[in-house]
Structure formats: structure tokens, C-alpha cells
Amino acid sequence: xxxxxxxxxxxxxxxxxxxxxxxxxxxxxxxxxxxxxxxxxxxxxxxxxxxxxxxxxxxxxxxxxxxxxxxxxxxxxxxxxxxxxxxxxxxxxxxxxxxxxxxxxxxxxxxxxxxxxxxxxxxxxxxx
Ligand SMILES: Cc1cc2nc3c(=O)[nH]c(=O)nc-3n(C[C@H](O)[C@H](O)[C@H](O)COP(=O)(O)OP(=O)(O)OC[C@H]3O[C@@H](n4cnc5c(N)ncnc54)[C@H](O)[C@@H]3O)c2cc1C
Numbered sequence: 001x002x003x004x005x006x007x008x009x010x011x012x013x014x015x016x017x018x019x020x021x022x023x024x025x026x027x028x029x030x031x032x033x034x035x036x037x038x039x040x041x042x043x044x045x046x047x048x049x050x051x052x053x054x055x056x057x058x059x060x061x062x063x064x065x066x067x068x069x070x071x072x073x074x075x076x077x078x079x080x081x082x083x084x085x086x087x088x089x090x091x092x093x094x095x096x097x098x099x100x101x102x103x104x105x106x107x108x109x110x111x112x113x114x115x116x117x118x119x120x121x122x123x124x125x126x127x128x
Contacts, residue, residue: 004071007055009048010048010049010058012044012046012048014072016044017040017043017044017045020043020044020045021043024041024042024043024044024110025041025043027041028041037062038082045105056098056099057090059090059091059093059096059101060090060091060092060093060094060095060096061091063091063092063093063094064092064093064094065094066075066128068081070081071094072087073086073087073092074127074128075128076111076112076115076116076119076120076127076128077092077108077111077112078112078115078120078126078128079126080105080126083120083124083125083126084124086112087117088105088108088109088112090104090105092108115127
């Protein structure tokens with residue numbers, strides 16, 4: 001369509017490697033404490049890849065929050081700066097949950113649509 005599309009790439013850095021080492025060691029402890037026969041613990045190293053699978057749940061491009069200084073959208077997924085813009089998607093997650101994101105994206109969508117229909121359209125403006 002000729003519209004510009006942002007392409008963003010990223011890779012693991014020291015912080016992600018350290019987080020993986022820390023959580024892998026905790027999981028190894030848990031595995032041993034519950035008496036697992038085989039415990040194979042391998043922290044992530046090297047570059048980001050989905051082969052082997054490391055996650056495709058990359059979220060938080062325009063996060064929700066309570067403070068316009070540290071977030072892009074409010075809890076209704078409404079832009080702090082431009083009240084007639086609602087940004088719906090996994091972009092809203094300030095942190096990633098330990099589980100698959102799509103159900104939460106769906107729930108947030110219903111939540112935002114309810115606010116648009118029952119609050120914003122009746123009185124356009126900032127909802128928070
Ligand atoms: C291989 C893979 C497997 C996955 N498996 C699961 C799973 O089993 N369960 C689960 O819960 N989640 C899974 N996910 C994650 C899930 O797909 C995403 O978290 C979810 O799709 C995010 O939804 P979103 O609406 O935020 O973003 P997206 O689904 O990425 O939607 C963003 C949309 O914006 C469009 N867009 C971007 N830029 C522009 C522009 N400039 N103008 C117009 N349109 C634009 C894109 O084309 C796209 O349609 C998987 C992801 C991948 C990649």
C-alpha cells in the first residue's frame with residue numbers, strides 16, 4: 001500500500017543472559033527438590049533465536065500505566081497525548097506475563113471497547 005512500516009530488531013544483552021542464568025538456577029533447584037529423576041538446566045546464551053524456541057511474545061511497544069511520564073497509554077489503552085487514539089494490542093503490556101499473551105490482548109480489547117462505547121463516545125476526552 002506504500003505505507004511506511006517500522007522494522008525493529010533486537011538481541012539478548014547482558015541483562016537477559018543474567019536473568020536467564022538466575023531463573024534457570026532456581027528452576028533447577030525446584031526440579032531437584034521435588035525429586036525429579038532427570039534435571040536438565042541450560043541457561044540461554046548467545047543471540048536471540050526462535051530455533052530453539054525462546055519466545056515469540058515480544059510485547060510492550062507502547063505500554064499502559066498510571067503515569068504519562070513513564071507510559072504511553074492509560075489503562076483504557078488511550079494515548080496520554082492524543083485522546084482520540086486508542087492503541088490496542090500486546091504493545092500495552094508493561095511486563096510480560098509467564099503465559100501466552102493473546103487471551104489478555106483479547107480481554108484488554110473488550111475492556112477498551114467498553115470504555116470507548118460507554119464513556120468516550122458520550123463525553124470525548126481523556127478517560128484517566
Ligand atoms: C510464531 C509465533 C507463535 C505464537 N504463538 C502464540 C500462541 O500460541 N499463543 C499466544 O497467545 N500467542 C502467541 N504468539 C504471540 C501473539 O501472536 C502476539 O502476542 C499477538 O499477536 C500480539 O498481538 P498485537 O495485536 O499486539 O500485534 P500483532 O498481531 O503483531 O498486530 C499488529 C498489526 O499491526 C500491523 N501494522 C504494523 N505496522 C503498521 C502500520 N504502520 N500501519 C498499519 N498497520 C501496521 C501489522 O501488520 C499487524 O497486523 C505467537 C507469535 C508468533 C510470532
